[in-house]
Amino acid sequence: xxxxxxxxxxxxxxxxxxxxxxxxxxxxxxxxxxxxxxxxxxxxxxxxxxxxxxxxxxxxxxxxxxxxxxxxxxxxxxxxxxxxxxxxxxxxxxxxxxxxxxxxxxxxxxxxxxxxxxxxxxxxxxxxxxxxxxxxxxxxxxxxxxxxxxxxxxxxxxxxxxxx
Numbered sequence: 745x746x747x748x749x750x751x752x753x754x755x756x757x758x759x760x761x762x763x764x765x766x767x768x769x770x771x772x773x774x775x776x777x778x779x780x781x782x783x784x785x786x787x788x789x790x791x792x793x794x795x796x797x798x799x800x801x802x803x804x805x806x807x808x809x810x811x812x813x814x815x816x817x818x819x820x821x822x823x824x825x826x827x828x829x830x831x832x833x834x835x836x837x838x839x840x841x842x843x844x845x846x847x848x849x850x851x852x853x854x855x856x857x858x859x860x861x862x863x864x865x866x867x868x869x870x871x872x873x874x875x876x877x878x879x880x881x882x883x884x885x886x887x888x889x890x891x892x893x894x895x896x897x898x899x900x901x902x903x904x905x906x907x908x
Contacts, residue, residue, distance in 0.1 A: 762823035763865060765873035770884040771894060773903035779858050779878045780847035785900035787840040789885070789893050790864055790871055794838040797822045800831035800860030805853045806846070810834035813842060820868055825861035825875050838864060882906050 775782055786796065795815070799822070801807040814834040824831065836842060850858050857878045864872035874883040883903075885894060897903065 762821040763863075763868065763870050764823045765863075765870045765884055765886060767884075767886040767888065770873075770886055771889075772882040772884055772906040773898065773901070774880070774882055774906055775901050775903050777856065777878065778901075779855060780851045781901055782878070782883075783843050783847040783850065783858075785897050786838055786864055786872070787843055788900050789889060789897035790838055791866055792839060794864050794866040794871065795819060796836045796838045796843065797833065797863040797865065798836070798859035798861075799824065799833045799863075800826050801834075802857045802859065803853065803855045805849055806855055806858045807832060809846060809849055810836060813837075813846075820865055822863050822865070822870070831860065 786794075797820075798806075798810055801810060810832075811834065813836045815837065818833070818835045820835065822833070824833075836846075846858075849855070859877060860875075862872070862874045862877040862883075863870050869886070869888070871886045871889055872883065875881060877883070885897070898905070
């Protein structure tokens with residue numbers, strides 16, 4: 745670790761603390777640029793007890809919707825992907841009807857980038873992590889997610905696997 749990394753780790757220790765995908769060899773997928781399609785596929789991938797975490801919203805319609813649906817206090821602490829400026833962060837139950845509503849809002853308003861970082865977690869374990877979400881970076885899925893759910897997610901999103 746270089747000196748700048750050590751300084752940044754010390755200065756931003758609190759912001760860097762939190763849950764993150766803890767899988768040394770997660771699935772990695774490249775998705776088509778369709779935020780609504782990704783959102784609708786999350787309930788296919790994860791159990792109804794899971795939570796959606798959105799960090800750094802880019803659209804006021806999405807931010808207002810997330811603010812109304814967010815669980816307070818947050819049920820988990822997710823490690824921030826953006827340290828400065830401090831991003832807005834929301835934890836929303838990953839219930840199909842809620843996520844369908846968010847996906848419809850994204851479609852209706854033509855929101856290409858609903859948030860900068862997206863995670864989904866269940867029982868204090870991050871199962872999906874996507875930094876620079878909705879762009880060209882891969883989405884990572886824990887290998888602890890059952891294979892049949894991963895296959896259904898791939899079919900629902902038209903994802904391309906990057907790691908076998």
